[in-house]
Amino acid sequence: MLLLLLLTNAFVLLPWAGAGRIIGGSEVKPHSRPYMAHLEIKNNSQTGYCGGFLIRPDTVLSAAHCVDIEGTVRVTVILGAHDVTRQERSQQKIRVGQWVIHPEYSPDDLKNDIVLLKLKTLAKINDNVQCISIARRNEHLREGALCRVSGWGLTSDKGNRSNVLREVKLQVQKEKICQQRSSDYQRQSMICVGDECSKKASYQGDSGGPLVCKKKAHGIVSHGYDDHLFPEVFTRISYFEPWIREQLRRFALQDIPCSPSSD
CATH class of the missing domain: 2.40.10.10 (Trypsin-like serine proteases)
Structure with a gap:
Protein backbone atom coordinates (compact mmCIF):
# COMPACT_ATOMS: atom_id res chain seq x y z
CA MET A 1 0.00 0.00 0.00
CA GLY A 20 -1.60 8.46 -3.66
CA ARG A 21 -1.68 9.61 -7.24
CA ILE A 22 -4.23 10.70 -9.77
CA ILE A 23 -4.06 8.27 -12.69
CA GLY A 24 -6.09 8.93 -15.82
CA GLY A 25 -7.29 12.30 -14.57
CA SER A 26 -6.72 15.88 -15.67
CA GLU A 27 -5.70 19.24 -14.23
CA VAL A 28 -8.58 21.14 -12.66
CA LYS A 29 -9.36 24.82 -13.13
CA PRO A 30 -7.19 26.63 -10.57
CA HIS A 31 -8.92 27.09 -7.20
CA SER A 32 -12.10 25.34 -8.36
CA ARG A 33 -11.74 22.87 -5.47
CA ILE A 132 -16.90 21.15 2.16
CA SER A 133 -19.84 19.37 3.74
CA ILE A 134 -19.41 15.77 4.86
CA ALA A 135 -21.83 12.88 4.42
CA ARG A 136 -24.25 12.32 7.27
CA ARG A 137 -24.67 9.00 9.07
CA ASN A 138 -27.77 8.08 7.06
CA GLU A 139 -26.31 9.01 3.65
CA HIS A 140 -25.11 6.06 1.61
CA LEU A 141 -23.54 5.80 -1.82
CA ARG A 142 -25.10 3.47 -4.34
CA GLU A 143 -23.13 1.16 -6.59
CA GLY A 144 -22.43 3.00 -9.83
CA ALA A 145 -22.36 6.46 -8.27
CA LEU A 146 -19.89 8.74 -10.08
CA CYS A 147 -17.57 10.70 -7.80
CA ARG A 148 -14.40 12.79 -8.05
CA VAL A 149 -11.03 12.55 -6.33
CA SER A 150 -8.48 15.39 -6.41
CA GLY A 151 -4.83 15.43 -5.43
CA TRP A 152 -1.21 16.26 -6.11
CA GLY A 153 -0.01 12.64 -6.11
CA LEU A 154 1.72 10.57 -8.78
CA THR A 155 0.21 10.51 -12.26
CA SER A 156 1.37 6.98 -13.11
CA ASP A 157 2.91 4.02 -11.31
CA LYS A 158 6.31 5.17 -12.58
CA GLY A 159 5.56 8.89 -12.78
CA ASN A 160 6.47 12.00 -10.86
CA ARG A 161 4.38 13.86 -8.34
CA SER A 162 2.08 16.46 -9.88
CA ASN A 163 2.80 20.12 -9.14
CA VAL A 164 -0.76 21.16 -9.92
CA LEU A 165 -4.07 19.86 -8.60
CA ARG A 166 -5.48 17.08 -10.72
CA GLU A 167 -8.76 15.21 -10.54
CA VAL A 168 -10.20 11.92 -11.70
CA LYS A 169 -13.77 10.65 -11.95
CA LEU A 170 -14.27 7.28 -10.28
CA GLN A 171 -17.25 4.97 -9.96
CA VAL A 172 -18.40 3.28 -6.76
CA GLN A 173 -18.12 -0.50 -7.16
CA LYS A 174 -19.87 -3.55 -5.74
CA GLU A 175 -18.70 -4.31 -2.22
CA LYS A 176 -17.96 -7.93 -3.10
CA ILE A 177 -15.19 -6.86 -5.50
CA CYS A 178 -13.11 -5.46 -2.65
CA GLN A 179 -14.19 -8.26 -0.33
CA GLN A 180 -12.76 -10.75 -2.83
CA ARG A 181 -9.48 -8.83 -2.88
CA SER A 182 -9.11 -8.82 0.91
CA SER A 183 -10.85 -10.31 3.93
CA ASP A 184 -9.97 -7.09 5.78
CA TYR A 185 -12.47 -5.08 3.74
CA GLN A 186 -15.30 -3.81 5.94
CA ARG A 187 -18.35 -2.65 4.02
CA GLN A 188 -19.80 -0.55 6.85
CA SER A 189 -16.68 1.63 7.20
CA MET A 190 -15.11 1.42 3.72
CA ILE A 191 -16.08 2.21 0.13
CA CYS A 192 -14.93 0.18 -2.89
CA VAL A 193 -14.14 2.56 -5.76
CA GLY A 194 -12.65 2.40 -9.27
CA ASP A 195 -12.56 -0.31 -11.93
CA GLU A 196 -9.88 -1.76 -14.16
CA CYS A 197 -11.76 -0.95 -17.36
CA SER A 198 -11.54 2.80 -16.82
CA LYS A 199 -7.81 2.72 -15.94
CA LYS A 200 -8.35 5.55 -13.48
CA ALA A 201 -7.30 5.76 -9.83
CA SER A 202 -5.79 7.77 -7.05
CA TYR A 203 -2.29 6.77 -5.98
CA GLN A 204 0.74 7.62 -3.85
CA GLY A 205 0.54 11.18 -2.57
CA ASP A 206 -3.25 11.44 -2.84
CA SER A 207 -3.82 9.77 0.54
CA GLY A 208 -6.22 11.66 2.77
CA GLY A 209 -7.97 13.47 -0.08
CA PRO A 210 -11.76 13.45 -0.41
CA LEU A 211 -14.06 11.32 -2.52
CA VAL A 212 -16.59 13.98 -3.55
CA CYS A 213 -20.04 12.96 -4.74
CA LYS A 214 -22.73 15.58 -5.41
CA LYS A 215 -20.65 18.29 -3.72
CA LYS A 216 -20.25 16.33 -0.47
CA ALA A 217 -17.23 14.46 0.87
CA HIS A 218 -18.25 10.80 1.18
CA GLY A 219 -14.85 9.13 1.42
CA ILE A 220 -11.17 9.55 2.27
CA VAL A 221 -8.41 8.11 0.06
CA SER A 222 -7.06 5.23 2.14
CA HIS A 223 -5.44 2.24 0.42
CA GLY A 224 -5.30 -0.21 -2.44
CA TYR A 225 -3.83 -3.61 -3.15
CA ASP A 226 -0.24 -4.51 -3.97
CA ASP A 227 -1.09 -6.51 -7.07
CA HIS A 228 -3.84 -4.27 -8.48
CA LEU A 229 -4.34 -0.52 -8.95
CA PHE A 230 -8.08 -1.06 -9.26
CA PRO A 231 -10.27 -1.01 -7.28
CA GLU A 232 -9.14 0.92 -4.21
CA VAL A 233 -10.52 1.48 -0.74
CA PHE A 234 -11.81 4.73 0.73
CA THR A 235 -12.75 5.40 4.35
CA ARG A 236 -16.55 5.79 4.52
CA ILE A 237 -17.21 9.19 6.12
CA SER A 238 -20.91 8.59 6.89
CA TYR A 239 -19.95 5.73 9.23
Whole structure:
Protein backbone atom coordinates (compact mmCIF):
# COMPACT_ATOMS: atom_id res chain seq x y z
CA MET A 1 0.00 0.00 0.00
CA LEU A 2 1.16 3.49 -0.46
CA LEU A 3 1.26 6.34 1.90
CA LEU A 4 3.36 9.45 1.75
CA LEU A 5 5.40 10.54 -1.18
CA LEU A 6 8.86 11.23 0.22
CA LEU A 7 11.41 13.65 -1.14
CA THR A 8 13.73 10.67 -1.43
CA ASN A 9 11.28 9.23 -3.99
CA ALA A 10 10.69 6.30 -1.68
CA PHE A 11 7.30 5.46 -0.30
CA VAL A 12 6.31 4.95 3.28
CA LEU A 13 4.34 1.79 2.76
CA LEU A 14 1.66 0.41 4.96
CA PRO A 15 -0.43 -2.51 3.69
CA TRP A 16 -0.72 -0.23 0.66
CA ALA A 17 -1.59 2.82 2.58
CA GLY A 18 -2.65 5.70 0.63
CA ALA A 19 -3.91 5.69 -2.82
CA GLY A 20 -1.60 8.46 -3.66
CA ARG A 21 -1.68 9.61 -7.24
CA ILE A 22 -4.23 10.70 -9.77
CA ILE A 23 -4.06 8.27 -12.69
CA GLY A 24 -6.09 8.93 -15.82
CA GLY A 25 -7.29 12.30 -14.57
CA SER A 26 -6.72 15.88 -15.67
CA GLU A 27 -5.70 19.24 -14.23
CA VAL A 28 -8.58 21.14 -12.66
CA LYS A 29 -9.36 24.82 -13.13
CA PRO A 30 -7.19 26.63 -10.57
CA HIS A 31 -8.92 27.09 -7.20
CA SER A 32 -12.10 25.34 -8.36
CA ARG A 33 -11.74 22.87 -5.47
CA PRO A 34 -11.29 25.37 -2.62
CA TYR A 35 -11.74 22.72 0.09
CA MET A 36 -8.54 20.89 -0.89
CA ALA A 37 -5.61 20.86 1.52
CA HIS A 38 -2.02 19.91 0.75
CA LEU A 39 -0.27 18.35 3.76
CA GLU A 40 3.49 18.61 4.30
CA ILE A 41 4.53 16.03 6.89
CA LYS A 42 8.05 16.39 8.28
CA ASN A 43 9.59 13.54 10.22
CA ASN A 44 13.26 14.03 11.12
CA SER A 45 15.07 14.59 7.81
CA GLN A 46 12.25 13.34 5.59
CA THR A 47 9.25 15.15 4.17
CA GLY A 48 6.11 13.37 3.04
CA TYR A 49 2.95 14.63 1.36
CA CYS A 50 -0.71 13.81 1.68
CA GLY A 51 -4.04 15.32 0.79
CA GLY A 52 -6.81 16.49 3.06
CA PHE A 53 -9.87 18.72 3.01
CA LEU A 54 -11.21 21.59 5.06
CA ILE A 55 -14.45 20.83 6.94
CA ARG A 56 -14.35 23.70 9.45
CA PRO A 57 -12.22 26.86 9.46
CA ASP A 58 -9.82 25.23 11.91
CA THR A 59 -10.21 21.54 11.00
CA VAL A 60 -8.89 19.40 8.16
CA LEU A 61 -9.96 15.80 7.64
CA SER A 62 -7.42 13.28 6.29
CA ALA A 63 -6.20 9.68 6.54
CA ALA A 64 -4.70 8.45 9.81
CA HIS A 65 -1.82 6.69 8.08
CA CYS A 66 -0.53 10.06 6.88
CA VAL A 67 0.48 11.10 10.38
CA ASP A 68 0.88 7.73 12.10
CA ILE A 69 4.67 7.82 11.89
CA GLU A 70 7.33 7.10 14.50
CA GLY A 71 9.35 9.99 15.86
CA THR A 72 8.62 13.70 15.96
CA VAL A 73 6.11 14.65 13.30
CA ARG A 74 5.27 18.18 12.19
CA VAL A 75 2.38 18.85 9.85
CA THR A 76 1.76 22.00 7.83
CA VAL A 77 -1.44 22.49 5.83
CA ILE A 78 -1.46 24.54 2.64
CA LEU A 79 -4.89 25.82 1.65
CA GLY A 80 -5.86 27.72 -1.48
CA ALA A 81 -3.14 26.06 -3.57
CA HIS A 82 -3.12 25.00 -7.19
CA ASP A 83 0.59 24.72 -8.00
CA VAL A 84 2.24 23.60 -4.76
CA THR A 85 5.73 24.38 -6.06
CA ARG A 86 4.92 28.09 -6.24
CA GLN A 87 4.16 30.67 -3.57
CA GLU A 88 0.76 31.66 -4.89
CA ARG A 89 -0.90 34.68 -3.31
CA SER A 90 -3.99 32.58 -2.70
CA GLN A 91 -2.17 30.13 -0.45
CA GLN A 92 -2.56 29.97 3.32
CA LYS A 93 0.11 27.98 5.17
CA ILE A 94 -1.04 26.93 8.61
CA ARG A 95 0.65 24.67 11.14
CA VAL A 96 -1.33 21.85 12.70
CA GLY A 97 -1.48 22.18 16.47
CA GLN A 98 -2.85 18.74 17.26
CA TRP A 99 -4.57 15.79 15.66
CA VAL A 100 -6.93 13.04 16.71
CA ILE A 101 -6.60 9.60 15.14
CA HIS A 102 -9.58 7.29 15.45
CA PRO A 103 -9.05 5.15 18.57
CA GLU A 104 -9.64 1.93 16.62
CA TYR A 105 -7.33 2.78 13.74
CA SER A 106 -5.28 -0.24 12.69
CA PRO A 107 -2.04 0.43 10.76
CA ASP A 108 -1.78 -3.24 9.75
CA ASP A 109 -4.98 -3.39 7.72
CA LEU A 110 -5.91 0.32 7.63
CA LYS A 111 -9.27 -0.10 9.29
CA ASN A 112 -10.69 3.19 10.65
CA ASP A 113 -8.17 5.17 8.60
CA ILE A 114 -9.27 8.67 9.58
CA VAL A 115 -7.74 11.65 11.41
CA LEU A 116 -8.87 15.16 12.33
CA LEU A 117 -6.21 17.87 12.17
CA LYS A 118 -6.76 21.00 14.27
CA LEU A 119 -5.15 24.09 12.78
CA LYS A 120 -3.29 26.51 15.03
CA THR A 121 -5.11 29.45 13.45
CA LEU A 122 -8.41 29.73 11.64
CA ALA A 123 -8.36 29.52 7.88
CA LYS A 124 -9.58 32.69 6.18
CA ILE A 125 -12.63 31.71 4.16
CA ASN A 126 -12.67 33.35 0.72
CA ASP A 127 -13.07 32.44 -2.95
CA ASN A 128 -9.97 30.20 -2.85
CA VAL A 129 -10.42 28.60 0.57
CA GLN A 130 -13.75 27.09 1.55
CA CYS A 131 -15.13 24.19 3.55
CA ILE A 132 -16.90 21.15 2.16
CA SER A 133 -19.84 19.37 3.74
CA ILE A 134 -19.41 15.77 4.86
CA ALA A 135 -21.83 12.88 4.42
CA ARG A 136 -24.25 12.32 7.27
CA ARG A 137 -24.67 9.00 9.07
CA ASN A 138 -27.77 8.08 7.06
CA GLU A 139 -26.31 9.01 3.65
CA HIS A 140 -25.11 6.06 1.61
CA LEU A 141 -23.54 5.80 -1.82
CA ARG A 142 -25.10 3.47 -4.34
CA GLU A 143 -23.13 1.16 -6.59
CA GLY A 144 -22.43 3.00 -9.83
CA ALA A 145 -22.36 6.46 -8.27
CA LEU A 146 -19.89 8.74 -10.08
CA CYS A 147 -17.57 10.70 -7.80
CA ARG A 148 -14.40 12.79 -8.05
CA VAL A 149 -11.03 12.55 -6.33
CA SER A 150 -8.48 15.39 -6.41
CA GLY A 151 -4.83 15.43 -5.43
CA TRP A 152 -1.21 16.26 -6.11
CA GLY A 153 -0.01 12.64 -6.11
CA LEU A 154 1.72 10.57 -8.78
CA THR A 155 0.21 10.51 -12.26
CA SER A 156 1.37 6.98 -13.11
CA ASP A 157 2.91 4.02 -11.31
CA LYS A 158 6.31 5.17 -12.58
CA GLY A 159 5.56 8.89 -12.78
CA ASN A 160 6.47 12.00 -10.86
CA ARG A 161 4.38 13.86 -8.34
CA SER A 162 2.08 16.46 -9.88
CA ASN A 163 2.80 20.12 -9.14
CA VAL A 164 -0.76 21.16 -9.92
CA LEU A 165 -4.07 19.86 -8.60
CA ARG A 166 -5.48 17.08 -10.72
CA GLU A 167 -8.76 15.21 -10.54
CA VAL A 168 -10.20 11.92 -11.70
CA LYS A 169 -13.77 10.65 -11.95
CA LEU A 170 -14.27 7.28 -10.28
CA GLN A 171 -17.25 4.97 -9.96
CA VAL A 172 -18.40 3.28 -6.76
CA GLN A 173 -18.12 -0.50 -7.16
CA LYS A 174 -19.87 -3.55 -5.74
CA GLU A 175 -18.70 -4.31 -2.22
CA LYS A 176 -17.96 -7.93 -3.10
CA ILE A 177 -15.19 -6.86 -5.50
CA CYS A 178 -13.11 -5.46 -2.65
CA GLN A 179 -14.19 -8.26 -0.33
CA GLN A 180 -12.76 -10.75 -2.83
CA ARG A 181 -9.48 -8.83 -2.88
CA SER A 182 -9.11 -8.82 0.91
CA SER A 183 -10.85 -10.31 3.93
CA ASP A 184 -9.97 -7.09 5.78
CA TYR A 185 -12.47 -5.08 3.74
CA GLN A 186 -15.30 -3.81 5.94
CA ARG A 187 -18.35 -2.65 4.02
CA GLN A 188 -19.80 -0.55 6.85
CA SER A 189 -16.68 1.63 7.20
CA MET A 190 -15.11 1.42 3.72
CA ILE A 191 -16.08 2.21 0.13
CA CYS A 192 -14.93 0.18 -2.89
CA VAL A 193 -14.14 2.56 -5.76
CA GLY A 194 -12.65 2.40 -9.27
CA ASP A 195 -12.56 -0.31 -11.93
CA GLU A 196 -9.88 -1.76 -14.16
CA CYS A 197 -11.76 -0.95 -17.36
CA SER A 198 -11.54 2.80 -16.82
CA LYS A 199 -7.81 2.72 -15.94
CA LYS A 200 -8.35 5.55 -13.48
CA ALA A 201 -7.30 5.76 -9.83
CA SER A 202 -5.79 7.77 -7.05
CA TYR A 203 -2.29 6.77 -5.98
CA GLN A 204 0.74 7.62 -3.85
CA GLY A 205 0.54 11.18 -2.57
CA ASP A 206 -3.25 11.44 -2.84
CA SER A 207 -3.82 9.77 0.54
CA GLY A 208 -6.22 11.66 2.77
CA GLY A 209 -7.97 13.47 -0.08
CA PRO A 210 -11.76 13.45 -0.41
CA LEU A 211 -14.06 11.32 -2.52
CA VAL A 212 -16.59 13.98 -3.55
CA CYS A 213 -20.04 12.96 -4.74
CA LYS A 214 -22.73 15.58 -5.41
CA LYS A 215 -20.65 18.29 -3.72
CA LYS A 216 -20.25 16.33 -0.47
CA ALA A 217 -17.23 14.46 0.87
CA HIS A 218 -18.25 10.80 1.18
CA GLY A 219 -14.85 9.13 1.42
CA ILE A 220 -11.17 9.55 2.27
CA VAL A 221 -8.41 8.11 0.06
CA SER A 222 -7.06 5.23 2.14
CA HIS A 223 -5.44 2.24 0.42
CA GLY A 224 -5.30 -0.21 -2.44
CA TYR A 225 -3.83 -3.61 -3.15
CA ASP A 226 -0.24 -4.51 -3.97
CA ASP A 227 -1.09 -6.51 -7.07
CA HIS A 228 -3.84 -4.27 -8.48
CA LEU A 229 -4.34 -0.52 -8.95
CA PHE A 230 -8.08 -1.06 -9.26
CA PRO A 231 -10.27 -1.01 -7.28
CA GLU A 232 -9.14 0.92 -4.21
CA VAL A 233 -10.52 1.48 -0.74
CA PHE A 234 -11.81 4.73 0.73
CA THR A 235 -12.75 5.40 4.35
CA ARG A 236 -16.55 5.79 4.52
CA ILE A 237 -17.21 9.19 6.12
CA SER A 238 -20.91 8.59 6.89
CA TYR A 239 -19.95 5.73 9.23
CA PHE A 240 -17.62 8.02 11.18
CA GLU A 241 -19.82 11.12 11.14
CA PRO A 242 -20.92 10.81 14.81
CA TRP A 243 -17.27 10.45 15.88
CA ILE A 244 -16.28 13.43 13.75
CA ARG A 245 -18.99 15.60 15.31
CA GLU A 246 -17.89 14.54 18.77
CA GLN A 247 -14.29 15.56 18.05
CA LEU A 248 -15.43 18.89 16.65
CA ARG A 249 -17.31 19.56 19.87
CA ARG A 250 -14.14 18.72 21.78
CA PHE A 251 -12.24 21.16 19.62
CA ALA A 252 -14.70 23.70 21.09
CA LEU A 253 -15.51 25.09 17.65
CA GLN A 254 -18.20 27.67 17.19
CA ASP A 255 -20.59 27.44 14.28
CA ILE A 256 -18.63 29.52 11.81
CA PRO A 257 -20.41 29.42 8.43
CA CYS A 258 -18.51 28.31 5.37
CA SER A 259 -19.45 29.23 1.85
CA PRO A 260 -20.53 26.20 -0.20
CA SER A 261 -17.72 24.88 -2.35
CA SER A 262 -18.02 24.63 -6.10
CA ASP A 263 -17.78 21.38 -8.01
